[in-house]
Amino acid sequence: MKKVLILANNSIGLYNFRIELIKELIKQQYEVYFSLPEQVDDEKVQLIIKAGAKHIQTHINRRGINPFEDWKLIKEYKKIITEVNPDLLLTYTIKPNIYGTYAANTINVPVIMNITGIGTSLTNSKLKKIVINLYKYACKKAKYVFFQNKSNYTLFISKKIVSHDKTVILPGSGVNTNKFIPVTKTKEDEKIRFLFIGRLMKEKGIEEFLDAANALLNRYENIEFQILGPFEEEKYKEIMLKNKNKQIRYLGTSNDVRTEIREVDCIVNPSYHEGMSNVLLEAAAMGKPLIASDIPGCKEIVEDGLNGYLFEVKLTSSLEERLIKFIELEIEEKEIMGKRSRSKVEAEFDRSIVIDEYMKIINNIVKKGDKNELI
Incomplete structure (x- = not known):
């Protein structure tokens, strides 16, 4: 053998x-x-x-x-x-x-x-x-x-x-398109939820994600920012422990990210560099709209304005702008974005x-x- x-x-x-x-x-x-x-x-x-x-x-x-x-x-x-x-x-x-x-x-x-x-x-x-x-x-x-x-x-x-x-x-x-499939949320409400998935370290863009979250929470009441992943750099553990804002939630780690992806409206990947973002591929396969840094490894998956938005890497104001665009979309437009995500991974990334x-x-x-x- x-x-x-x-x-x-x-x-x-x-x-x-x-x-x-x-x-x-x-x-x-x-x-x-x-x-x-x-x-x-x-x-x-x-x-x-x-x-x-x-x-x-x-x-x-x-x-x-x-x-x-x-x-x-x-x-x-x-x-x-x-x-x-x-x-x-x-x-x-x-x-x-x-x-x-x-x-x-x-x-x-x-x-x-x-x-x-x-x-x-x-x-x-x-x-x-x-x-x-x-x-x-x-x-x-x-x-x-x-x-x-x-x-x-x-x-x-x-x-x-x-x-x-x-x-x-x-x-x-x-991405395994038989494993990662669109699933209906278990609870529907008026809140718009964004999810960051990744190791908590500077190069994954966690600082830009948190800064954008804090800025937008002063403007919108019906949004929530979730963070899922292990602490790669210890300083972010302290930041999460000190966080008192209930609209910014640290979820810990997960044995099956499908559970967390299912319950949110949009996946955000503010990373500084990627080979090809598995987080975006898995979320797209589950029919989610995407917001990501305009970098190699993300821009191949996100078609700006079609299945999500791209923003300038390391620039919080650019991320904020794209988050606002998504928040203010009609529900039907968000659903169309999610369907386009699924279609794209089926055709190109299976x-x-x-x-x-x-x-x-x-x-x-x-x-x-x-x-x-x-x-």
Whole structure:
């Protein structure tokens, strides 16, 4: 039986956005292993194991920049790859992409790398030059490099990080349109509810969301702003704890975001950068209007004025303007926006598109039986 090893940096992302791919690999008689920092008793890890994959815990600090810590990670990856001896390695996010590819190359295991987003490390970080050079090496050694939007692909090509002949542009991670479907709210009232879903950190635009909320709550009584997600940066925990405004609600975290998405009127994503926003894809699949930053990874999903609105990234006044436009729409206009969202993801972002592309290339690499064959 052919083996596929997956390297990722968190169980939630792997389960939420890759479980269908894992199931398809197993269905097609691949033995699947997955490496994550979470322990075996983690809820999402258990769900992936139940699907038939084998778990390997790996110690990875996804936001750390300690070189000694990263060198340990490379050695750990090399040990895992040697022991599993996979026919193919799939990697997601920056450290698994770079360090996993380096480790795999030392023992001639082919790699399909997925650029899930570029973050600040490739835009305005002090580490920009180092990260570019690391990615150049990794992309040179990878068999294929998958991108989740055209902008990230263009950046890598323009900086000569990767050659065009080994690239594939996917519609993000896609969305399971059979799982995320339009559902009627359990309670109807006159209140208009906006929902932010994401890690609470500056780069996700949480400050702009809160500033816009506070400004508009002085103007409208029938609105509510909800926040769903874990605290990535501790200062936002204090902000939420001190919040006394009942129209700004922190919902904590969720095991199934469909529950929270169902009960709101609009999803807001004020992020500074995205690969392809899974939050927007899932909300659109559930027939919700969208308001998002006018950035790659959001503007492919939001058609301004049709299924939602785009606003200037990092600009609270621009976000406020779009929120007001939505608030003042007639109910029928909001419903039409939601229907357009659903139609768009069905046509362009169904997860089956992503899985089909993966399986075509995986089968092409593995079933040739030559790990070392060049593209």
